[in-house]
Amino acid sequence: MNNAFLPVVTISTFIVLIWYSFSIVLNSSWALDKAERNDQKLSFSELVHDTWSQKKPKLPTPHQVGYEMWKTIFDKKVTSKRSLVYHGWITLSATLAGFMLGTVLGILLALAIVHDKATNLSVMPWIITSQTIPILALAPMIIVVLSSIGFTGLLPKAVISMYLSFFPIVVGMVKGLRSPDLLEIDQMKTWSASQFQILIKLRLPKSIPFLFTSLKLGMAASLVGAIVGELPSGAIAGLGARMLSGSYYGQTIQIWSALFTAAILAASLVGLISIIQAFVFKRMMIVQ
Amino acid sequence: MTDETVISAQSLDLTFQTNDGPVHALKDVNLNITKGDFISFIGPSGCGKTTLLRVMADLDQPTDGTITINGVSPKAARESRAYGYVFQSAGLYPWRTIGKNIRLPLEIMGISKSEQKERVEKVLKLVELEDFEKKFPWQLSGGMQQRASIARALAFDADILLMDEPFGALDEIVRDYLNEQLLKLWHSTEKTICFVTHSIPEAVYLSTKIVVMSPRPGRIIDIIESDLPDKRPLEIRDTKEFIDIAQRVREGLRAGHSYE
Structure with missing residues (x-):
């Protein structure tokens, strides 16, 4: 932990410095144009001050984004349409619903693939194909199809989120369920264990480390899915909708704060899975 | 004989x-x-x-x-x-204690809980591992692990x-x-x-x-x-x-x- 402190601080400082410099470079043309129109000459410190405090900068500075996030997370009522907590919750609920659907679907598919050769041969190629289609192209169709049969709101977003998150679960669980070696399977055979017993006593416990890796990937993918699902649906709420409306009105600070909220949300969710993982691994004597 | x-x-x-x-x-x-x-x-x-x-x-x-x-x-x-089969490596499950590892074939064979307990105690005594029932495999030496694996093969009394x-x-x-x-x-x-x-x-x-x-x-x-x-x-x-x-x-x- 102590060994990591210095590198972490160094890299963070470096990123912030680059960010501030780019804010100057990218926002300076606006500042210079404005000065020229007013027949002013800007000193360097005036230029820096202007580029770091514009209302609609090309690249807002970290402190502008931080202040906007503070304002919209802590100062607004959580029910307000301008609260990031409100929008975050909308996206989070679709993310969690999609994550759960994706996890269940992924595990069921993996079980079928591992136990049935025909399923392995017939379904696995389609699972891989499904991930080669850009989700941005597919999302509007999912929304249109689902709304035509009466589903709107959370469900279409959850389905898109599921579409992205089931894949790492399937791949990880297939690998995990197949991870028992020949000796372990032979051993089970000498006890005349049924396929179900081999699954419960051997395959599932052995797949746990793989499951947690998959869950973390799946969680991150779920959040991306939920945000992408908000873009084409004309949604007025959610982090995706917030980013979209920000881009309509050139509210770059709003886009960046929605973006950061999404990133922090994803990191927290993945962190939560890591905590559960540490607990389960400790109980199961799995050494990382 | x-x-x-x-x-x-x-x-x-x-x-x-x-x-x-x-x-x-x-x-x-x-x-x-x-x-x-x-x-x-x-x-x-x-x-x-x-x-x-x-x-x-x-x-x-x-x-x-x-x-x-x-x-x-x-x-x-x-x-x-x-028959009971003992492989070259002990093949004990790391997430189960020694006692639970020996129970594994008994669970699979549907033997009652009380009899499982009895048999585990009996075979642990046979291989002189009575004090290790609650220990995990990594806490045992290679020789002890192999003894546990023999105990497991003996547990269902083939x-x-x-x-x-x-x-x-x-x-x-x-x-x-x-x-x-x-x-x-x-x-x-x-x-x-x-x-x-x-x-x-x-x-x-x-x-x-x-x-x-x-x-x-x-x-x-x-x-x-x-x-x-x-x-x-x-x-x-x-x-x-x-x-x-x-x-x-x-x-x-x-x-x-x-x-x-």
């Missing part, structure tokens, strides 16, 4: 089809094992000793010939849980114990100790034991019958009946009788090799 035949093989053949062509793992194997025997299978790698054990356990299928275990096919014997180089990965001091323990266990349980090894002293020390095998194709060269007494202290390995039998095993192995 009765003369009841437990395992009987007649002109057993097994050929594996591999990418490099067929491998003749067993050729014309004839063997009778009577109840209470301690049989060692000895030979260089590739002589088919493990394959023969796996055929008995229904883990590999012979291509020709017949084999019966307790008068029935290996498959029927496996399904009636007629009459036959098939052991595939169970002490092959252990150092000689631990191996001597486990050999002594195994003999004691064999005396107290009167099981029929088939034991694969590539150590001549181990085979001679343990067995009532030594089956010498040779590779390419895997076949039986010699079957040596041991006339060593039932009670065998480790010092017996310095007696003339012991050295004579070891000599005969060595000659058998050499004869098998000069065949090439």
Whole structure:
């Protein structure tokens, strides 16, 4: 932990410095144009001050984004349409619903693939194909199809989120369920264990480390899915909708704060899975 | 000891089809094992000793010939849980305690909780691991892990114990100790034991019958009946009788090799 402190601080400082410099470079043309129109000459410190405090900068500075996030997370009522907590919750609920659907679907598919050769041969190629289609192209169709049969709101977003998150679960669980070696399977055979017993006593416990890796990937993918699902649906709420409306009105600070909220949300969710993982691994004597 | 035949093989053949062509793992194997025997299978790698054990356990299928275990096919014997099998590595589940590892086959066989507890205690005593029921495998030495794995094979009280180089990965001091323990266990349980090894002293020390095998194709060269007494202290390995039998095993192995 102590060994990591210095590198972490160094890299963070470096990123912030680059960010501030780019804010100057990218926002300076606006500042210079404005000065020229007013027949002013800007000193360097005036230029820096202007580029770091514009209302609609090309690249807002970290402190502008931080202040906007503070304002919209802590100062607004959580029910307000301008609260990031409100929008975050909308996206989070679709993310969690999609994550759960994706996890269940992924595990069921993996079980079928591992136990049935025909399923392995017939379904696995389609699972891989499904991930080669850009989700941005597919999302509007999912929304249109689902709304035509009466589903709107959370469900279409959850389905898109599921579409992205089931894949790492399937791949990880297939690998995990197949991870028992020949000796372990032979051993089970000498006890005349049924396929179900081999699954419960051997395959599932052995797949746990793989499951947690998959869950973390799946969680991150779920959040991306939920945000992408908000873009084409004309949604007025959610982090995706917030980013979209920000881009309509050139509210770059709003886009960046929605973006950061999404990133922090994803990191927290993945962190939560890591905590559960540490607990389960400790109980199961799995050494990382 | 009765003369009841437990395992009987007649002109057993097994050929594996591999990418490099067929491998003749067993050729014309004839063997009778009577109840209470301690049989060692000895030979260089590739002589088919493990394959023969796996055929008995229904883990590999012979291509020709017949084999019966307790008068029935290996498959029927496996399904009636007629044998316990000890592999070269202990194969204990790291997420289960030693006690729970030994319970595993009992859970699979649907034995009641109270009887499970009784049996685990009994076999732990047999392999002298009473104090380790609640410990996890990583807390035990390699030799202790292998003893736990033997306890697991004993737990469901099959009459036959098939052991595939169970002490092959252990150092000689631990191996001597486990050999002594195994003999004691064999005396107290009167099981029929088939034991694969590539150590001549181990085979001679343990067995009532030594089956010498040779590779390419895997076949039986010699079957040596041991006339060593039932009670065998480790010092017996310095007696003339012991050295004579070891000599005969060595000659058998050499004869098998000069065949090439």
